[in-house]
Amino acid sequence: MNDQPVAYLDHAATTPMWPEAIDVMTAELGRLGNASSLHASGRASRRVVEESRELIAERLGSRPSEVVFCSGGTEANNLAIKGLYWARRAQDPHRRRVIFSSIEHHALLDPVTWLAKHEGAAIDMTPVDAIGRIQVDALRSAVAADPASVAAITTMWANNEMGTIQPIDEVVAIAREHGIPVHSDAVQAAGYVPIDFAARQLDAMTVTAHKLGGPVGVGALVIRREIDAVPLMHGGGQERDIRSGTIGVALIASFARALDLTVQRQAETAARIERLRQRLVDGVRSIVPDAVVNGDPDSGPNHRLPNIAHVTFPGCEGDAMLMLLDAQGVECSTGSACDAGVPQPSHVLLAMGYDEQAARGSLRFSLGHTTTDADVDRLLAALPAVHERATRAAHVRSS
The missing domain is CATH 3.90.1150.10 (Aspartate Aminotransferase, domain 1)
Structure with missing residues (x-):
């Protein structure tokens, strides 16, 4: 070459990371203090995290309390689909079906198939058309066959290979008729189309920083306060007790700056x-x-x-x-x-x-x-x- x-x-x-996001991360890496500690250094770190959470929530159209930080898109997808499945099945053992599109990223496809193999889930794959958009009528029929048995529906916002945007509003409308929670993997979409979690009436949504000009190693599951999800990990009870683990202050601050710049531009x-x-x-x-x-x-x-x-x-x-x-x-x-x-x-x-x-x-x-x-x-x-x-x-x- x-x-x-x-x-x-x-x-x-x-x-690539935005230069401004690199600057924020570099500055925060020198900060002392666990964001869960009660002393002054800990409170200062917590302030950075919560201000970042507020900014991310504003840019994604959600409430700050709905932003749950994690290590990235893969973890957020696993937490969403497994957490929703376990919680809904615990409420009603008949809820064993998970409906998902045939073009999901492996970060969602593999957790779903894992649930089928290890947790007794009945998985139902929604077909797509020739341009990679899910067939809404097929989804509607799948739900109507036995709506009470559906634990969750997940459909990515935009496909990572084709770029094809999915009919999220129609998916949500079908689910709403039967009180079924809907998750969407918005990892690819968040950088290039307007995202409004509340307006789309989603129950859970995945985003990650490194597709937005932020660092690798941090992302978020945006999940409504009213939705129960069983955590994958148990420990210190951070992030609403949905995602335990010491919070990465520098990663989160850089994530917030990158998302802010991405939305502005x-x-x-x-x-x-x-x-x-x-x-x-x-x-x-x-x-x-x-x-x-x-x-x-x-x-x-x-x-x-x-x-x-x-x-x-x-x-x-x-x-x-x-x-x-x-x-x-x-x-x-x-x-x-x-x-x-x-x-x-x-x-x-x-x-x-x-x-x-x-x-x-x-x-x-x-x-x-x-x-x-x-x-x-x-x-x-x-x-x-x-x-x-x-x-x-x-x-x-x-x-």
Whole structure:
């Protein structure tokens, strides 16, 4: 690789921290005092945490008491779905069903399947259409079949591979008819579309800092005070006794600053990134005419996130293209999972109706607040040779 800067196009995996969030975290790392201690240093740390909680709540449209800090999106999703399931089943043993979409992130998909294997949950997967949006009629039918047996419904706000935004309002409306709690994984959505927890009438919602220009290692489960959830961990009783553990003051303060900046700049950033994404998509199509851009073609808070372009390259292996691009200083993702080092086709694309070959031949380019025209230019400059080599290699393997 030459000495040019890397074109980082994997912001959906993690995005660089805002400089201001780094400054806040750096300053707070020098602070002494456990936020649960009663002395002056402890009270000062607690003040930072609670002021951060108030700011995060304001930016997410919730009450401060509804923000429960944890280590990130995976923990928040586990706490939400397992906690709701255990609490609801304890109230009524008949409530054993968990309804979830077929395109959930593994941070939600795996806890749900764990509940089925270890806790006797009956899991019901809602199908999606060809652009990756859940089929609301199928969800309605699944609930109507036996609403009293449903412990919880979970549907991500926006898909991490396609960027497709889900019909959260319709999901909530169906659940409300039967008093079923709804959780949404908003990890990808929070950075690029307006989020209002109260207005959407959700019962629980997951967010994480490192997708917003904050640090890795902190996130939040926003959960209504009226909702019971059994904790995963037991200890000091921090965070409403839902999530025990010593509070990371510096992480939380940096999280709050990053979210604040993200929301302030969201409209401007989204418009700029959508323009860059369109340049990228147009360029890819001109270089590889048979490339297929997946997901909703329209952008906006009811359609698609502005920062994700998911592309299938017929006749190519996505993993090969990823490594060839990486060698040219372009970093992206296949969007697929790896199990014990063996590449697996994306479960999202399979759920959308793609066959395994197409699912294996796809790349996700995700943009963020640091993405520039130069990043897009570098991808487009590298793509012709990379595509040619990947096509030739795939042809050799298949012959």
